[in-house]
Structure formats: structure tokens, C-alpha cells
Ligand SMILES: Nc1ncnc2c1ncn2[C@@H]1O[C@H](COP(=O)(O)OP(=O)(O)OP(=O)(O)O)[C@@H](O)[C@H]1O
């Protein structure tokens with residue numbers, strides 16, 4: 146295999162890695178950057194499905210929350226044993242369970258809903274969040290409306306220093322790992338036959354179908370991969386937050402930020418969420434400093450202006466600007 | 478008629494409970510160009526949608542090379558050798574001419590470049606204008622060029638039968654003629670059978686070997702080529 150053919154992916158990975166270590170190296174940026182990184186990762190996950198199919202899914206809150214609950218419950222369960230297993234095993238199980246639960250939910254929901262046309266699909270996925278929230282609060286599983294907290298379990302099973310390390314360092318590395326896997330997935334999908342079929346599907350679904358593309362299966366495949374990664378991202382978030390309460394867990398707002406970031410950066414691109422995320426982060430920070438308290442009021446028009454200026458996202462704009470040059474080939 | 482490639486028999490179907498086709502029967506032989514003529518809303522597009530599989534049939538059967546296909550999803554029918562050029566062409570407007578054609582060859586393993594190049598060469602020979610315009614965005618082609626691209630793209634799936642839904646719609650008489658001439662040419666050169674839906678009766682009589690007249694979801698009449706000049710009902714259609 147020639148490494149040079151994958152140069153663009155490797156550069157993106159290195160840039161992301163630098164960001165990760167800026168976060169570690171400069172303590173003041175830690176909080177902001179790790180939150181931003183979670184958004185970028187979620188935005189990549191979102192892009193893997195919505196960016197590649199143009200089917201808008203509002204269900205990511207549910208997949209992330211399910212991952213948080215599944216991961217948290219797994220950790221709680223394993224740590225309740227008289228002699229808890231090693232930390233690595235506990236965390237690996239948490240991620241596995243989170244991913245599997247999200248996968249099952251995505252298969253069940255997707256099996257029916259990817260057959261729906263765009264708008265109906267979006268509507269169907271909105272119900273997912275409320276449905277899961279009501280299920281958890283109504284049946285009282287996973288702590289019901291009082292939430293699920295794993296802080297004490299971690300502190301008692303290991304020790305306080307480990308707890309601090311896990312929640313403030315390791316969690317970010319784990320989220321980064323899910324992020325890295327996600328960009329690898331998008332990259333591989335785009336370069337594959339599947340990505341080809343999806344490109345046709347994006348332009349015209351019926352036309353893609355008469356070219357022999359199995360549209361239902363293709364949508365389902367990326368939907369399930371994307372949801373599974375969202376669930377694992379949830380496990381990472383749970384390890385970071387060490388607690389989940391239904392009202393916050395199912396608040397749509399943070400998935401909206403992920404959607405904004407991927408649209409700003411460029412739907413269906415690998416680099417889009419990173420570029421979009423950084424710009425969004427800086428913009429939000431600058432606006433918060435210059436219009437304290439009014440930042441959201443200023444953010445909305447700023448974002449709208451950018452969407453008008455860059456209808457295909459910043460990456461789309463850059464690709465046109467540098468058409469034919471080396472830079473274009475880096476903007477995967 | 479020689480070997481039958483496609484036979485749709487007593488097809489009944491429609492949309493959300495509203496029946497449109499009431500037992501339509503058409504068949505297409507090997508190397509044959511068969512036209513389906515009828516007024517707006519007669520069910521011509523609906524018939525093609527049932528054959529390709531966008532619509533499930535409620536009754537009747539669809540046989541392709543003697544195999545029942547009415548239960549198969551669209552992409553599998555395409556794989557078996559049925560290609561549809563839909564009403565309104567449905568190109569990928571933001572892709573170039575060549576990218577549209579490559580998409581048409583999606584069925585093949587994309588790595589096997591050679592195979593794709595071969596088919597593409599055949600399509601380019603049939604439509605030299607496409608070769609000239611191969612880096613142009615499909616959305617910026619003229620109407621006639623777009624129609625040719627739509628047909629070319631369908632040919633990339635290497636079909637045994639081509640379903641054409643009003644390929645001359647919106648074209649000038651000269652361009653319409655040109656498009657239909659290439660339909661004859663591709664039948665002669667590639668041996669592809671054609672089921673052609675048309676509203677322009679005169680044009681259809683020029684290229685078809687056989688004509689079905691469809692009205693209100695029923696095939697009312699079948700006219701053989703030798704009777705094109707004297708068939709009463711066809712004459713009435715001409716007056717439409
Ligand atoms: N998607 C749809 N939903 C409901 N009814 C439909 C749909 N498409 C077509 N119809 C109805 O089915 C009937 C047949 O339509 P069809 O499109 O097959 O006609 P056509 O012969 O192709 O006409 P035209 O020459 O105008 O293309 C019409 O009465 C039409 O209103």
C-alpha cells in the first residue's frame with residue numbers, strides 16, 4: 146500500500162492529534178477544547194450518515210444518551226462485584242455495550258424508517274428522543290428520572306487519583322479514539338463502492354436505484370455505523386461526565402451544535418467538521434468575550450451569514466477556490 | 478415474434494389504493510422496438526414503474542426472460558438486465574458527463590476499469606457529442622444532450638432491454654428525430670430490445686416495430702408494423 150494515496154487522511158489525523166495535545170499542554174484550553182472536540186467528533190458521526198445521504202436524523206441525542214446509559218450501567222454493574230475487574234476491562238465493556246445498544250436501536254429504527262422519504266425520515270427520528278426519555282423515566286430503569294451517577298463507584302473501586310485521571314484525561318483520549326475511528330470510517334466509505342452509490346443517492350435516489358444501487362441497504366449501513374459510533378461517543382461522554390440525568394441527556398441543543406458544525410464545515414466531507422468546529426469554537430468564544438450574555442443573539446446571525454456565504458460549507462468553498470491544486474486534494 | 482424478452486401480463490397497480498393499471502399486457506421480443514402510445518394520464522409511466530419495480534404489482538405477472546421478477550427489488554431487476562430512462566431524465570446534474578456514465582457502470586466492480594472503459598467507448602461511439610462534452614456538468618447540457626446522456630448512462634448497465642419514458646419530451650422535432658434515430662441504432666448495433674413510451678404518434682410509427690395503444694390504464698389495441706399505415710384507431714390517435 147502506498148502511504149501517499151492516503152496523505153490527506155494522515156495529515157488530518159496529525160492535525161487532530163496536535164489539537165489534542167494543545168489541550169493537554171495548555172491547561173487553560175483544556176475545558177474548551179475537550180468540549181469542542183466532543184462536538185467535532187459528534188459532528189463527524191452526524192456527517193457519516195446525514196452528510197453522505199442528506200437524510201437528516203434528529204435521533205443522535207437518543208443514540209448518545211443510550212450510549213451514556215449503557216456505558217454507565219455497565220461500569221456500575223462491573224464495579225459492584227466484590228473484586229472489581231481491571232479498569233481497562235471495565236472501560237472496554239462500557240464501550241462495547243454502548244455501541245451494541247445503539248446498534249440494536251439503530252437497526253430497529255432504521256429497518257423501517259430508511260424506507261421513508263427524506264422529510265418523513267426526519268420526523269420519524271424526532272420521536273426517538275422523546276420515546277427513549279419517556280421509557281427511561283416511565284419504567285425507572287437506569288435510575289429513572291433521578292439519573293445515573295458513577296462517580297462514587299469509580300472512586301471506591303479504584304482511588305481518587307485514578308478517578309481524576311480517568312475523567313479529565315483518559316475520557317478525552319477515548320473520545321479522540323472514537324473520533325479517529327469515525328474519520329477513518331467516513332474516509333473508507335467515501336472511497337468505496339458504498340460511497341459511490343451514496344453519492345448517486347444524494348443526487349437522485351430513484352436514478353441511483355435504476356443504476357442498480359440498493360438504496361435501502363446503503364442507507365441502513367451508514368445509519369447503523371453512524372449510530373453505533375454515536376453510542377460509543379456517549380460512553381466516552383459518560384466517563385467524562387460521570388453522571389447522566391434525563392433532562393440534560395435528551396436536550397436536543399448539543400446535537401444542534403454538531404449539526405451546525407458539519408453544515409458550516411461542509412456536509413459529507415471528512416475535514417468539514419474539524420474546520421467547521423474550530424471556526425465555530427473561535428466564533429463562539431470571540432462573541433462571548435465581546436458581547437457577554439448576548440453571545441447567542443450574535444451567534445445566530447453570524448452563522449446565518451456564513452451559511453449564505455458558504456452554501457457548500459467552508460470545505461466546499463475552499464475546494465472550488467483551489468480547484469486543481471494540491472490543496473484541493475487535501476480537502477477530503 | 479421471436480424470443481420474448483419481457484412480458485407483463487394483466488398487470489394491475491396504482492398509487493395508495495387508487496388503481497391506475499387495469500390488467501395491462503405488453504410483451505417485447507428480442508431486438509424489437511415496441512412503442513406504447515396513449516394520452517396524458519393513461520398510465521404509461523405507471524406501466525414502466527411497475528416493470529422496473531418502483532411500484533409493486535397488485536395483480537398479474539412480469540416475466541423477464543421467462544423468469545418471474547415482480548417480487549424483486551429495483552436494483553436486482555437492473556442487475557438482470559432491465560434499464561429505465563425515467564421521465565424527466567433524472568441525471569446527476571452536479572456530476573460531469575463522464576461521472577454520470579461511470580455511475581451507470583456502478584454494477585460492475587469499479588476496480589475493473591477496463592470493462593468500464595469498453596462500455597464507455599461503445600456509448601461514446603453511439604453519442605459522439607457526449608465524448609466532446611465529457612467534462613461538462615450534466616446539468617448544463619442542452620435538453621437533447623441530456624436525453625442522450627440519460628440513454629447512455631442506462632446503457633452502461635449493459636441492459637438486455639431499455640425502457641424509455643418519453644425521451645423526446647421537450648425536444649425540437651429535429652432533436653427528437655435524432656434521439657429516436659440513435660434508439661434504432663443502438664437496437665441494431667447492440668441488440669438491445671426497447672420499450673418506448675411516446676406521445677408523439679408520428680415519431681413512434683417511424684421507429685417502432687409494434688405499437689400498443691393504452692387508455693385509462695388498459696391496453697386497448699395492438700398494431701403491427703405492416704398496419705401502421707391503415708389502422709383506424711392509430712389514425713384517431715394521430716389526430717390527438
Ligand atoms: N405518484 C402518484 N401518486 C398518485 N397518483 C399518481 C402518481 N403518479 C401518477 N398518478 C396518476 O396515475 C395516472 C397515470 O399516470 P401516469 O404518470 O402513468 O400517466 P402517463 O401516461 O405517463 O402520462 P403522461 O403522458 O402525462 O406522462 C394519472 O391519473 C396520475 O394522476
Ligand SMILES: [Mg+2]
Nearest residue numbers: 521522523564
Ligand atoms: Mg408519463
